Amino acid sequence: MAQVKFIKKDNVSAWLEELGQKHEVLAPRFEGDSIIFRPYDASKGFFIEREATAPPKKAIFPQSETLLKFSNIKDLENPEKVALDVKENLPDSSWVVFGGRPCDARGFTMFDRVYLNGKHVDAYYKARRENTFFITLACEKGETTCFCNWVGSGPSDPTGSDVLMVPVEGGFFLEAVSDRGASLLDSSLLEDGDSKQAEADKVKVEADKSMGEAQDLSKAPEKLLAVFDNMEHWEEMSAKCLSCGACTYLCPTCYCFNITDESDGISGTRIRSWDNCMSSMFTMEASGHNPRPTKAHRLKNRVGHKFSYYPDLHDGVISCCGCGRCIKSCPVGVDIRQLVLSAIAYEAKEAAND
Amino acid sequence: MKNLEDLKEQIRKALPELDVVIGWTDSFDPLHATPHFMRKEEDIDKLKVDALCVHNLATYLPGLKGKKVGIVVKGCDSRSVVELLQENLIKREDVTIFGFGCNGVVDQTKIRSIIGDVGNIEACELTDKEVTVTASGEVHKLALDEVLSDKCKTCRYPNAVLSDHFTGEEVATTATFEDGYKDLEEFEAKSTEEKFAYWLGEMDRCIRCYACRNACPMCVCRDHCVAQSRDPHWLSQEAHVRDKWMFQVIHAYHLTGRCTECGECQRACPVDIPILLFKKKFNKEIKEVFNYEAGLDPEATPPLLTFKNEEAKIKERDW
Numbered sequence: 001m002a003q004v005k006f007i008k009k010d011n012v013s014a015w016l017e018e019l020g021q022k023h024e025v026l027a028p029r030f031e032g033d034s035i036i037f038r039p040y041d042a043s044k045g046f047f048i049e050r051e052a053t054a055p056p057k058k059a060i061f062p063q064s065e066t067l068l069k070f071s072n073i074k075d076l077e078n079p080e081k082v083a084l085d086v087k088e089n090l091p092d093s094s095w096v097v098f099g100g101r102p103c104d105a106r107g108f109t110m111f112d113r114v115y116l117n118g119k120h121v122d123a124y125y126k127a128r129r130e131n132t133f134f135i136t137l138a139c140e141k142g143e144t145t146c147f148c149n150w151v152g153s154g155p156s157d158p159t160g161s162d163v164l165m166v167p168v169e170g171g172f173f174l175e176a177v178s179d180r181g182a183s184l185l186d187s188s189l190l191e192d193g194d195s196k197q198a199e200a201d202k203v204k205v206e207a208d209k210s211m212g213e214a215q216d217l218s219k220a221p222e223k224l225l226a227v228f229d230n231m232e233h234w235e236e237m238s239a240k241c242l243s244c245g246a247c248t249y250l251c252p253t254c255y256c257f258n259i260t261d262e263s264d265g266i267s268g269t270r271i272r273s274w275d276n277c278m279s280s281m282f283t284m285e286a287s288g289h290n291p292r293p294t295k296a297h298r299l300k301n302r303v304g305h306k307f308s309y310y311p312d313l314h315d316g317v318i319s320c321c322g323c324g325r326c327i328k329s330c331p332v333g334v335d336i337r338q339l340v341l342s343a344i345a346y347e348a349k350e351a352a353n354d
Numbered sequence: 355m356k357n358l359e360d361l362k363e364q365i366r367k368a369l370p371e372l373d374v375v376i377g378w379t380d381s382f383d384p385l386h387a388t389p390h391f392m393r394k395e396e397d398i399d400k401l402k403v404d405a406l407c408v409h410n411l412a413t414y415l416p417g418l419k420g421k422k423v424g425i426v427v428k429g430c431d432s433r434s435v436v437e438l439l440q441e442n443l444i445k446r447e448d449v450t451i452f453g454f455g456c457n458g459v460v461d462q463t464k465i466r467s468i469i470g471d472v473g474n475i476e477a478c479e480l481t482d483k484e485v486t487v488t489a490s491g492e493v494h495k496l497a498l499d500e501v502l503s504d505k506c507k508t509c510r511y512p513n514a515v516l517s518d519h520f521t522g523e524e525v526a527t528t529a530t531f532e533d534g535y536k537d538l539e540e541f542e543a544k545s546t547e548e549k550f551a552y553w554l555g556e557m558d559r560c561i562r563c564y565a566c567r568n569a570c571p572m573c574v575c576r577d578h579c580v581a582q583s584r585d586p587h588w589l590s591q592e593a594h595v596r597d598k599w600m601f602q603v604i605h606a607y608h609l610t611g612r613c614t615e616c617g618e619c620q621r622a623c624p625v626d627i628p629i630l631l632f633k634k635k636f637n638k639e640i641k642e643v644f645n646y647e648a649g650l651d652p653e654a655t656p657p658l659l660t661f662k663n664e665e666a667k668i669k670e671r672d673w
Contacts, residue, residue, distance in 0.1 A: 033463045033626040036559050050471060053625060054561065063561065063593035143473030144383040239374075240389040242413065243576075244568035246624045249561045262590040273591040274562070280577035281584075295417075331569050331622035332409060333381040333388035 003176040003185055004193035011189045012172070016040050018187055019096050023133070026059050027098045028052040040098065048099040048137050055104045055252040055323065056097045060128045061111065063249075064273035065091070067124060067259070071267035089269075090123060094131035096184070103148050103323035105134040105160035107252025110310070110319045114255060124272070133184060136161035137172075140203060141210035145324030147337055149214040153322060155207035166200040173200035217307065217318060220340055224308035227346045234296040237339055240332045241278075243295035247326035247334070248276035253306065253319050256282070277301050303339045355403040357522035361426070361452060362398050364519040368424055368450055369395065375424030375452070376414055378407035384478040385465065385487060389414070392424075401426075404480050405498065408459045410434055410616040412571040415444045423449055428456035429525075430505065432514035433614035433649030434571040439516075440652055441612070441659065443574055453514020455525035458498070458506030460485060463626055465501050469494050505617050505630075508534040515650055531641065534615075538634045553599060559625045560598040566629055567605060569622035572612050580604055606632040611640040611656040614649040 007015060017040075019025050025040040027048075034053040040046065066089045075081040097105075108129070115122040116129065138156035139146075148154055158164045162181030165172040173196040176182035227233055248254040258275035262268055275282060278299070283292045292298050310319035320336070327335050355361065365375050369392065379390035379400045387406040392398050403426065411425050412434035427435060432453055438444045466472050469489055477488040485496045499507070510533075512525040541549065564581065567573045580588045581601045588604075589597045605619070613633045620630040640646055644657040 031559050031625075032556060032628075033467055034559065034624075036625065050473060054559075064591055141474070144475060145473070236391070236393075239391040240414075242565065242568040242622070244563055244565035244622070246561075246563040246565040246622070249563045250624055258591060260584075260587070260591045262592060271591060273593065276563075279564075279582065281582050327382055329624035331565050331618075331624075333386055335382050 003182045004197060005174040005185050005190040006168070006171055006193040006196045007174060007190050008171040010171075013042055013045070015187055015189045016046070016098060017042055018189065019098075019184065023094045023096045025096045025098055026056055028056075028100075037097070037100075046099060051101050051139075051143065051323065051325075052099075052104075053325075053329065054250055055107065055325065056100045057104075057107070057252055059095050059097045060108055060125065060132055061255060061257075061274075064271050065124065067270045067272050069267070069269050070261075070263075074266075091127050091131075094133070095128070096133045096135060098135045100134060100136050101139055101323070102136055102153065102155065102157040102159070102161065102164070103146075103321040104252050105136045106153055106157055107160070107321045107323070109160045110253040110314075110317070110321070111255045113314045113317070133163075133180060134161045135163040135165060135174075135181075135184065137165045137167070138204060138207065140167055140207050142207070142212070143324060143328075145327040146211065146322060147214075147324060148322035149208070149211040150217055150337070151318045151320050151322045155211065156204040166203050168196050168199045168203065173197070175200075215337075215341060217340060217344070218316075219344055220318070221308040221311045221316075223346065224304050224340075224343045227343045228300070228304070230346075231296060233342075233346060234300045235294075237342065238294075238296040238299040238334075241295050241299050241334050242332055243278050243280075243298055244331065245274075245276035245278045246329055246331065247336075248278060248302070249274055250325040250329050252321050252323055252325075277305070299334075299339070303336060303343070306336075307340050307343075355454065355522070357454070358401070358403055361403065361454065361519075361521040362401055364452060364521065365392065365398050365401070365424060365426075366395065368452075368519070369398070371422065372424045372450060373421040374418070375426070375450075376411045377401045377426040377452075378403060378409065378411075383475040385462070385472060385475040403454070405458060405460050405485070405502075406478070406480070408462070408503070408621060410569075410571055410618045412438060412616075413569060413618065415449065415571070416574050419444070419448075421448065424452060425449060426452045426454070427514050427517070428454070428459070429509065429511040429513050429515065430456070430614060430616045432516055433511060434616055435649075436516050436652050437572060437612060437614055437649040437656075440649075440654060440656065441574075446652070450519070451514065451517040452519045452521065453517030454521040455513040455523060456506075456509075457482065457512070457525060458502045458509065460498075460501050461503040462621075464503075465496065468496060468501070503617060503621075504537065505534070505615060508536075510534070511650075516652060531647075535634060535638050538631060538638060541631060542635075554595055556627050557599045557602065558595045560595075560627060561625060562593070562598060562601075563624065565622040565624060566602075566619035566627075569618040570605075570609070571616065571618065572609055572614070573605070575608075602629055602632055605629075606636050609633055610636040611644070611646060611658045612648050613637055 026037045027040040027046040028035050028037050037056040069087045071085045073083040115125040158177040162178045164175045256275045257272045261270050284290045306319040375392040377390045378387040381388035410431045474490045479486040487494045508529045510529045617630050
């Protein structure tokens, strides 16, 4: 049986400080009017009552990270000869991400298939992934933008988490999901959790009930391909889209990047930074040709990738965790649920006309 | 909107001659509206116009070049249309403007900071004075004045400054130019160190998504923006506050004397960075130096967009 514990609400800060002695702790807190994951600072506290504005994606996939540092070394004997000195910059600390939601932790399982389990292993991703622990808070109820239950998940889905916290009277019920999660639960601040199990189970059941009815997305992969060539459809779907990248950067499952050399004189760094398919530069080819010249092409790719191309490559798994941030934070309210459902309905409509 | 049916009727009459009319409609919850592209008669039925219709739809106009477009505008939005016309970014004959007198729009950030949890909005009712929001079973009565966007509280142009069709009565206002810049003056009174620390703190959480740029009706470089150009590589791709801030400074400079202060940059920011303040600073300077305000006269040329081969003040040939 999984190890279960209980922590009083008042003891959480002390626990985070204790965890901070071994790891770097990331926790959400208010900044301006947004809730952002930051290195935990006891004087600034944490805020876990609502889903954070931005997910903790940067914990494993930083907005920009230095891959290597380089410098040119001149050979004084032979001025035409320049040696290149390159230093790899693999991350070596360990992190605890506290207070993300199940969708946030599950999001990284979409990354894993690409960066760990594919033909090539991404050394940078691997180093962070293996050294990052997720203490995740189960949701008591869904928001209007939440649809985790559509994509095979739920408000208390433990997938991708190491410890799942469930809010109960006076504190949190803690459940070790992984072996390494269990290692986070040996603090003297934690009490035995067996007596809280029933209460926690009830919270989970209520949370599941709070979600609206899940839509069947099993036909999405084929139907998105069926509508692929109908640009009129995609122009209509993307009419209000601004083609900014807010949805992708706030998405716990978007993993695209750009690599640039940022040099200053004879030395510099090679960095990897977030990139996104809403940007025209994303598919711009050296020839000047751009296969995705309009926002309609770009949005089609974003939806298609998550709900069709990725599932086709990865055992039917949808590359969306249903967190709803792309809907909630879209400046113009583009709703990815509508885009998927309209693709599904599209073919049905066509068939009816036959 | 009291005269919504009149507006719908105007659009209904005009639509056969147009490719699309842009307005607003209901969004994912009762507290939000979303831009609405009306192409068919039945789309008009879904049109809504109220204090939740925050979006400046003029942003879409440059992207619809070559099409006959109808657009519903508040006073502030109409200034963006005028500015686009001034800069020849759109053609007057291609645009049909449906204007009205606006009583202000809400600031979702203010609502969120009062109510807290806006994740489960069940209902929202609007009157001239109040916004009543039901969230997670709890009813919140908010004075409209308390949640109005700051720009609306000091609005001097509530009525469309240019329109082909105007709906309803004009809205009266007594606001002055100075009223709109009190927040900026307060900020300017801070020491340089305080101002610098403020911006470092605020800009640090920028995710470089460029929603501020793409939501801006006057930010028309878009795909050719200096922020992402590789050659020249003006800004690094680092997540450093220095580069984030640099972009905002470039953005503000490019908008100097062109920005109509619709506030879309700030509204679009997913992490609530108060970037409108940058733009206001430059506009205030333009007013002082040139006594000019953007987006009021379709025939005017913004002061920093004029160029003469032989500037009157520079006597190159006498060198």
